[in-house]
Amino acid sequence: MHARDWLLVLIGFFIPPIPVLIKRGFFSADFWINILLCILGFIPGLLHSYYIISLYPYRETYARLGGDGHDNRVNDYGSTH
Numbered sequence: 001m002h003a004r005d006w007l008l009v010l011i012g013f014f015i016p017p018i019p020v021l022i023k024r025g026f027f028s029a030d031f032w033i034n035i036l037l038c039i040l041g042f043i044p045g046l047l048h049s050y051y052i053i054s055l056y057p058y059r060e061t062y063a064r065l066g067g068d069g070h071d072n073r074v075n076d077y078g079s080t081h
Contacts, residue, residue, distance in 0.1 A: 002058040009053060016042070016049035023056045 001009075008019035017034045024030040030052055038045030 001054075004058045005053055009050065012046065012049040012053065016045040019049050020052045023052050 008022060012019040016038055017031065020028075020031050020034040030048075034045055034048050034052070037048050
């Protein structure tokens with residue numbers, strides 16, 4: 001795991017929805033599931049948060065390409081790289 005994911009693990013220990021919000025976004029089902037799990041109990045929300053962190057690890061290519069992992073830019077020859 002990358003150091004940024006370990007930071008999210010630490011943050012998630014205190015407030016589990018924050019790492020899910022960072023990884024998946026506000027309008028994702030994962031975020032709202034985590035909110036519901038935290039309301040039902042701290043441990044289910046914490047485990048779901050750790051699951052999301054491990055399912056979507058930080059990668060340098062995601063950060064460089066804007067987060068989606070796909071480079072869809074067109075070069076001078078009309079093809080994508």
